[in-house]
Amino acid sequence: xxxxxxxxxxxxxxxxxxxxxxxxxxxxxxxxxxxxxxxxxxxxxxxxxxxxxxxxxxxxxxxxxxxxxxxxxxxxxxxxxxxxxxxxxxxxxxxxxxxxxxxxxxxxxxxxxxxxxxxxxxxxxxxxxxxxxxxxxxxxxxxxxxxxxxxxxxxxxxxxxxxxxxxxxxxxxxxxxxxxxxxxxxxxxxxxxxxxxxxxxxxxxxxxxxxxxxxxxxxxxxxxxxxxxxxxxxxxxxxxxxxxxxxxxxxxxxxxxxxxxxxxxxxxxxxxxxxxxxxxxxxxxxxxxxxxxxxxxxxxxxxxxxxxxxxxxxxxxxxxxxxxxxxxxxxxxxxxxxxxxxxxxxxxx
Amino acid sequence: xxxxxxxxxxxxxxxxxxxxxxxxxxxxxxxxxxxxxxxxxxxxxxxxxxxxxxxxxxxxxxxxxxxxxxxxxxxxxxxxxxxxxxxxxxxxxxxxxxxxxxxxxxxxxxxxxxxxxxxxxxxxxxxxxxxxxxxxxxxxxxxx
Numbered sequence: 001x002x003x004x005x006x007x008x009x010x011x012x013x014x015x016x017x018x019x020x021x022x023x024x025x026x027x028x029x030x031x032x033x034x035x036x037x038x039x040x041x042x043x044x045x046x047x048x049x050x051x052x053x054x055x056x057x058x059x060x061x062x063x064x065x066x067x068x069x070x071x072x073x074x075x076x077x078x079x080x081x082x083x084x085x086x087x088x089x090x091x092x093x094x095x096x097x098x099x100x101x102x103x104x105x106x107x108x109x110x111x112x113x114x115x116x117x118x119x120x121x122x123x124x125x126x127x128x129x130x131x132x133x134x135x136x137x138x139x140x141x142x143x144x145x146x147x148x149x150x151x152x153x154x155x156x157x158x159x160x161x162x163x164x165x166x167x168x169x170x171x172x173x174x175x176x177x178x179x180x181x182x183x184x185x186x187x188x189x190x191x192x193x194x195x196x197x198x199x200x201x202x203x204x205x206x207x208x209x210x211x212x213x214x215x216x217x218x219x220x221x222x223x224x225x226x227x228x229x230x231x232x233x234x235x236x237x238x239x240x241x242x243x244x245x246x247x248x249x250x251x252x253x254x255x256x257x258x259x260x261x262x263x264x265x266x267x268x269x270x271x272x273x274x275x276x277x278x279x280x281x282x283x284x285x286x287x288x289x290x291x292x293x294x295x296x297x298x299x300x301x302x303x304x305x306x307x308x309x310x311x312x313x314x315x316x317x318x319x320x321x322x323x324x325x326x327x328x329x330x331x332x333x334x335x336x337x338x339x340x341x342x343x344x345x346x347x348x349x
Numbered sequence: 350x351x352x353x354x355x356x357x358x359x360x361x362x363x364x365x366x367x368x369x370x371x372x373x374x375x376x377x378x379x380x381x382x383x384x385x386x387x388x389x390x391x392x393x394x395x396x397x398x399x400x401x402x403x404x405x406x407x408x409x410x411x412x413x414x415x416x417x418x419x420x421x422x423x424x425x426x427x428x429x430x431x432x433x434x435x436x437x438x439x440x441x442x443x444x445x446x447x448x449x450x451x452x453x454x455x456x457x458x459x460x461x462x463x464x465x466x467x468x469x470x471x472x473x474x475x476x477x478x479x480x481x482x483x484x485x486x487x488x489x490x491x492x493x
Binding site: 317 | 430431432448449452454455457
């Protein structure tokens with residue numbers, strides 16, 4: 001069990017999302033930064049579908065009532081366990097009674113706390129995610145608050161093997177591990193994401209499109225898990241656009257009549273009717289998820305093959321981390337159980 | 350593991366100071382012993398690889414009170430965390446017991462080099478990006 005000692009709004013139990021029910025209007029929900037949540041679960045040897053806690057506003061404090069292991073991924077929240085610092089993108093064991101504190105992040109917007117065995121909340125429609133709009137799933141269908149007690153699932157890792165390897169290690173974060181092909185670097189305060197042109201792209205004049213690609217779009221405070229809204233020069237179609245309502249997925253960039261773009265995020269509605277200018281590629285969702293309010297986003301035009309190859313790079317990264325984490329923990333059959341090298345001065349060396 | 354992989358491993362070991370390597374997988378175990386000199390014994394009888402005469406300044410530069418922080422694994426030394434700009438430790442830094450003073454990158458993963466007790470970093474024996482061996486001395490700490 002773990003007890004929430006302090007927690008601001010917008011912290012909730014999330015997994016990779018609730019799929020298969022959009023046709024009846026159920027939102028996908030799930031972690032905004034699915035890559036960070038997935039890496040946390042991989043470091044712990046959890047199933048990828050295990051739920052963690054998405055922490056958006058700090059400080060966040062939690063006391064563990066049992067020995068367990070944790071992983072911290074996503075935004076670097078200068079975490080401390082009791083008073084000892086814990087590095088970001090790191091996993092380690094914790095003892096019953098210890099208190100973990102996450103502070104306001106310097107970079108990034110969302111941190112993920114995962115535990116060995118995952119957060120044990122009921123599975124509703126195939127997912128443990130909290131649907132914050134419809135108030136179901138997760139922990140009692142709502143955001144977490146002070147005093148909440150969460151159960152921890154049974155860890156997949158046999159206790160005996162835990163001592164064979166190490167449970168104290170970190171991982172190269174996606175920001176430095178993944179190639180950022182085609183993304184401009186060194187734009188201070190600006191996060192770049194790749195975009196595939198959408199259904200109504202051609203209905204906008206060349207001048208509006210050119211403006212769309214070169215503007216650093218400022219994220220308004222009115223942005224959240226449902227969607228991000230931007231301020232910048234108005235992007236207007238050549239003629240008034242009437243579009244039938246159509247299915248929406250996270251990442252879709254819509255242009256409402258004001259000409260100020262918005263991006264649909266994980267809690268978006270299942271359909272909408274604004275013109276679709278483009279879609280942020282799936283491999284760049286985590287970059288969007290870590291964008292801060294009042295920060296800026298630059299959209300970079302990409303192609304379908306580039307989008308597929310970016311996703312393949314993300315999968316390669318996850319596969320490599322999974323393989324190496326298994327070796328570190330040395331718990332899984334087939335993995336190298338141990339490598340021991342004793343280093344001494346060799347004759348003549 | 351194939352025979353050619355074992356041969357490759359042996360030829361790689363020749364270029365390192367590693368004297369003994371043991372790899373075990375499910376139903377498989379391999380031990381490679383290189384032609385080794387007698388183990389250098391130091392203060393307290395602990396085995397070290399970077400023994401006194403390998404330290405800059407030679408054996409006389411050893412502070413008898415000094416505490417040596419060693420590498421927990423074979424890997425590439427990193428002085429800072431990829432998400433953070435500053436170095437984890439620098440000369441003259443006062444560290445707490447259990448504080449991370451450096452990282453070892455092993456593929457996409459990291460192991461931490463911890464301060465084994467409270468003290469001041471008085472010497473750094475490793476450069477960022479350098480490949481280090483298991484047990485290699487990375488820092489000297491003056492306890493307080």
